[in-house]
Amino acid sequence: MTALVAGTPAVAVTVADRPVPERSTAGLLAELRRLYRQTEAATEAYNATGEELDRQRARVRRLDRRLAAARRSLRDGRTAAGLLARQQYRSRTDLSPYLRLLLASDPRQALDQGHVIRRVSLERAATVARLTGGERRADALAGKARRALDAQLSLAGRRAAQRDGVRKRLRGVEELLASIGDEELGRIAALEREEAAGAQRRLLASGALDGVRPPTEGGAAALGYAVRQLGKPYAWGAAGPDAYDCSGLTSRAWAHAGRAVPRTSQEQWARLPRVPLGRLRPGDLVVYFPEATHVAVYLGDGLVLHAPRPGAEVKVSPLAANPVLGAVRPDPEERPLARARYTPPELPEGALDGPDDGYGGN
Template sequence: MAAHRKPRQRPYTGTAARTAAALAITGAATAAALPGSAHADPRRTPAQVEAEVDRLYHDAEVATERYNGAKERAAAAAEAVDNLRDEAARRTERLNAARDSLGTFAAAQYRSGGLSPTVQLAFSSDPDQYLERASFVDRIGDRRAVEVDAVERQVARIAQLRAESGKKLAALAARQAELKKHKASITAKLAEARRLLATLTPAERTAYADADAGPAGSRADRDMPRGSVQAPSARAAAAVAFAYGALGKPYVWGATGPSSYDCSGLTQAAWRSAGVSLPRTTYTQINAGHRVPRSELAPGDLVFFFSGISHVGLYIGNGQMIHAPRPGAPVRIAPIDQMPFAGATRVA
């Protein structure tokens, strides 16, 4: 979601360039606040606006990856709650059935318990049959004792399940609050970015949008032959092919396809199409395979950017990647030199 684009002055967007732009913005604001500086023009230059928009998009992307992680944790917590509730319901059904059975047995014993065994034997027309029946009842009693123990264990387990469910519900509430916080942060940063972009002229906004695609721009998307990509494995080739098929689809934060993507949603979907399950966020995807140095990159590798591992793309060879850049910039091909490189992972 960060504004992944090159400065016009030089081919690499390093942190130094962004820091200089941020300092320029801060300096302008400070100058405006100093006594005797009221005559200074408070309007930012296009370069300052673009630098601030870059920062807002980058901060929003960091919040987006945190949102994605919180959403994954919330889904896991909700599933755990459902599983605990289902197990408690099944055990409650078995408990009720066992109680009914024990209740029927207890009632029968009560009805026949008014006569002592000696009197029952005296009134029996067949003493041998009575003795056999008495022995059978003793065995039944032993089994009932086992059933009573089982009922007690079921009651204890149901109580445990309910306690666990309560803890999981508390965890779910915490994850939902985390989601709400990150969503509010993302929404506020994107709204501010849109407000700043609206201060630019149409030509300046167009230039800003085109800069995201690098020096080749959209021409790279059209002209780079897909058959020229030599992936190291069939799965890597499938992931690259999927990414090519996603070119032009819009960036939407939190999206995993098929009509829109954020950066980690795109790489996850690309590798899923190849039969490989990746985790949801950039900071977990970087640990999903084995690290490779930049000098040994191959098509299909995941390439990560910024010190916080907040952006990811899919390498396609020749120093290029396919990635979902930010709002307003669709899935496209761009040079990996466009952003501060943080590392690469080979999935399969």
């Protein structure tokens, strides 16, 4: 969290009709950052539950199809069993097979008939066995379908609660922003830009980003898609095409390149192979904050493209504009393009000039 800066003017604000003690510009910036991080963490939890809910809905659909097929098979089996029962009743006799053989006018024919009777009996037994097994399968599938539906309803309820949590946190941001005057907001934004510039200078001076590396074909496609989204608004839970949150942009960009990646920044960090900052190539994903609550697409030359936060638009920023956790690579097994084959995407005018802060509100 940002330390207080000596000499920074202090201001008094009011949030939700409650007076808040005077705080410095740095203190207000720290509070805004805390609220934004909490909002982004809640948004990513909402996204993760949504992804899990989609998987659960697909499981319910599969089980429903299997259960319907099992019930059709069971219905057919019961029809066959009923037919066998009627046939058995009509052909019932009190004579034993031995007596029928002795009384037959043609013993050979009687033996043949006995063979047929045995085959019919075996078929009857198999039909009964299939019927019994079908009933067990249908009962088991019905139980699984009920449990799967219960899980789906539970996930839906959890997602609704998370949605309400995100909205509550966004209201907290909006209330704080509304309580701060334009002049003070300008000082907050200037302080944030100054700190980001300092972090970027230190990162570049460390040599961590030395060297130019071309992307893979997929990385170039993902980056090209992301560039075409510049200027579109941030919206929590959005994955395009009209608006994005941070991981909605990165997951959709790589999906456009033909590579499925997890929907959330935490899962992207947890499941994709890590890559040192010194080996970054365009298209890699840079993950931020200890909780992995923000993610961006690496553009090259120490720049990233991302959906920063509510109130802002998809834009290009210095890689160190937020505290870096690390980087991951969606396609580690692919070979990079030859340098001569790669032309960095052309950025529209003002791609770097848009606000990172989002302090203008939603």
